[in-house]
Amino acid sequence: MIQSIVHIALVVRDYDEAIEFYTKKLHFTLVEDTYQPEQDKRWVVVSPPGSVGTTILLAKASKPEQEAFIGNQSGGRVFLFLNTDDFWRDYDDMISKGIEFVRAPKEQSYGIVAVFKDLYGNQWDLLQLKEEHPLMQRMK
Numbered sequence: 001m002i003q004s005i006v007h008i009a010l011v012v013r014d015y016d017e018a019i020e021f022y023t024k025k026l027h028f029t030l031v032e033d034t035y036q037p038e039q040d041k042r043w044v045v046v047s048p049p050g051s052v053g054t055t056i057l058l059a060k061a062s063k064p065e066q067e068a069f070i071g072n073q074s075g076g077r078v079f080l081f082l083n084t085d086d087f088w089r090d091y092d093d094m095i096s097k098g099i100e101f102v103r104a105p106k107e108q109s110y111g112i113v114a115v116f117k118d119l120y121g122n123q124w125d126l127l128q129l130k131e132e133h134p135l136m137q138r139m140k
Helices: 015-025 087-096 134-139
Strands: 007-012 029-036 041-047 055-060 078-083 101-108 111-117 123-129
Touching: 007 015, 015 029, 015 041, 015 055, 087 101, 087 111, 087 123
Parallel strands: 007 055, 078 123
Antiparallel strands: 029 041, 041 055, 101 111, 111 123
């Protein structure tokens, strides 16, 4: 059996501001932006540069109960994990673009990690896994 997680939905306030943040500040690729007239919404998908795995579906909150979760989809915990091939390059670039880091870079047994917030306050790990990490071994 072969299965994979294709998209993770991230609730956003506005499609265009979310696209701007992810493509300009994080260098993500805009994979798809399709208007769906029957539902009066857009299907917006972004992906980290060079990624061939899971993508992020930017899902605009359409109800008051959804709006309450913008920026807090995981109850204040780190929610998403962005692995990079060059931690310090990406960390310095993100700092230069005004991205807020809430935990400074730290060397861990699995690699280098720091926690940043996206434009809505969701917490992300920026990390560079060590070559011997099991996930890195799976990617070879």
